[in-house]
Amino acid sequence: MLRLYDYLESGNGYKVRLLLHQLELPFERVELDILKGETRTPAFLAKNPNGRIPTLELEDGSCLPESNAILWYLAEGTPFLPADRLARAQALSWMCFEQYSHEPNIATLRFWTHAGFLEQRAALVPGKREAGTAALGVMEGQLAKHRFFVGERYSIADIALYAYTHVAEEGGFALGPYPAIRAWLARVAAQPRHIPITRA
């Protein structure tokens, strides 16, 4: 059976949980508390030398880290990844945008808020606030013209961007000014076999 090394609060972990549910693939979940160093033990570093969740362990023991690479692996050959060459690259482009321009700002401010790190890292907050707001602006522009990020249908690009956008307010990013994002969040949440981030 697939085994997912995970941390329930993580949006990166949630991406994988959500797709596994939507693909109806059974999996075992192993919760690792990133705040207690459980992803930096020798046993886990042997599975992912970068010491991060999510990491997917396949039935042959191979381990695959990086949420968006796991989404890609699971989605290949399914309707969650476009078949057309350019559309596939566009999906990947939005997923790269998510990991570079969105997650380090929007997810990080949520994590620092939850973990009580905001004061200690106050010097870094304005830059992340500005960059996260810019990322939401880019998303709003795309979603004002399109129902989903690629090819007018739900794909792993939407899953990747939904994970931290739908909880962006927990990091202080108000979504009121982004009507197209809010309408898209509702469309994503209405997909068959959707699960909330709180569902293990």
Added chain:
Amino acid sequence: MLRLYDYLESGNGYKVRLLLHQLELPFERVELDILKGETRTPAFLAKNPNGRIPTLELEDGSCLPESNAILWYLAEGTPFLPADRLARAQALSWMCFEQYSHEPNIATLRFWTHAGFLEQRAALVPGKREAGTAALGVMEGQLAKHRFFVGERYSIADIALYAYTHVAEEGGFALGPYPAIRAWLARVAAQPRHIPITRA
């Protein structure tokens, strides 16, 4: 003809230039000076709303941003991207590692050094130094056991990680302590049709 919006000093741009040369694909290069705001003009934002190079414009006018998505698009169906499903995902996993754990630290300190931003951003430097060093450690571990990142052969995962690793010393990351990385850099530079980062 393919048109690459680029900035010569950018390792992200270099990834695409290098693969285009190795695939022997002709392309037109448009240099945009990121320090002069040339990626934030209305004309360029219409091509990439995130305002970044590299962006590849296809013959039909479609624009594809994000260096690693462009590599993927160009490499599909060629020997530069593995055919096996797990190997493809492993290549993507290393490319996600590059954009999340490597580039924001190693490329950013190089850029700040070149652009004279180090003093002004001094508070951010130690965190980036530490995270970049950790990323080099992860690479060294993989390359101590393998000739290339995936499947023992040169792929776009190597191109993605080579781009900023081979100039890491320009950002103050000495490569002396990483013999496996240095041997791999030489293997990558010895590939057919390799070009240097300075070649437009």
